[in-house]
Amino acid sequence: MVAATSALLPSLAAPARADLKLCNRMSYVVEAAIGIDDNATTATRGWFRIDPAQCRVVVQGTLSADRLLLHARSLGVYGASPVPQNGTDRLCIAPGNFVIAAARQCRGGQTLAPFTEIRPTQSEDGNLAAYLAEAGEYDDEQAKLAAIQRLLVIAGYDAAPIDGVDGPKTQAALAAFLKGHGLGTEIVQAPNFFELMIDAVQSPSPTGLTWCNDTPHKIMAAVATDDGKAVVSRGWYRIDPGKCLHPDVTGQPKQVFSFAEAVDANAQAIKVRDKPLNWGGATMLCTRESKFEINEQGDCGTRGLNPTGFTPVDLSSGGKTLRFAMP
Secondary structure, three states, X not given: OEEOOOOOOOOOOOOEEOOEEEEEEOOOOEEEEEEEEEOOEEEEEEEEEEOOOEEEEEEOXXXXXXXXXXXXXXXHHHOOOOOOOOOOEEEEEOOOOEEEOOOXXXXXXXXXXXXXXXXXXXXXXXXXXXXXXXXXXXXXXXXXXXXXXXXXXXXXXXXXXXXXXXXHHHHHHHHHHHHHOOOOHHHHHOOOHHHHHHHHHOOOOOOOEEEEEOOOOEEEEEEEEEOOXXXXXXXXXXXOOOOEEOOOOOOOOOEEEEXXXXXXXXXXXXXXXXXXXXXXXXXXXEEOOOOEEEOOOOOOHHHXXXXXXXXXXXXXXXXXXXXXXOO
């Protein structure tokens, strides 16, 4: 959820001699893009990576704008983006770092994305600030701890529930994670802690399921678990080229299933020799195009869901890494 502080500025049309910063009080590392609407011209720029409990300056000095707009997304390690995208303005973005001067008419390599209008407020240091927040309304300390809990769960450590509340369970999971990845306890206070933690999460693991993307394309993946009572399918997880990712498989399911497909910038399936580039199998389970968690797997088509072929993954002897490569 994108939220601004409670007292709104009278107007953004008059220049404000202060920097504009975005502050992240979510339990996710996010990437943000801003739009500046001024005199019927709209420009966008991004990406600004912002860790939980961190603020980042996105515009320096005098700011003159009729409207300020924001688009935010989580990193691929979290799967489908949890950041609601319900803005009514659709502006151009690009995959890498970008500055787009005329952002309402996209050119090659650019795509439209929803932007939400924000109204920053004056912060204690005299700058303008807007906040990214969740329904839990974390403060900075809670947001950082909840973000650590979330990454621990993704890495296969039992740090649930993700609530930003410290306790022996979270501390034990964090200690096991640090030891397992050769990291010292002092690293938790380092400025690049989340970068180091995400790098560790995205490396192949000796436990659980790991997906690794060896293609030049973005891959969207889904996982299903069978605990002997029900099969639950869940997706989508974004795996960027050259990256690995651990889906958050909790407990000790009797069986795990996997499906993945390569997609282009418009989220359309990539084809090689007229066949979709995907990695699945013969076990038909239910998915949908948007983020999902489905507890019943029968009659997918009649329920408005997509029957999708998953492949079983044997985790009985330890961790399993599935590497997706070009044919």
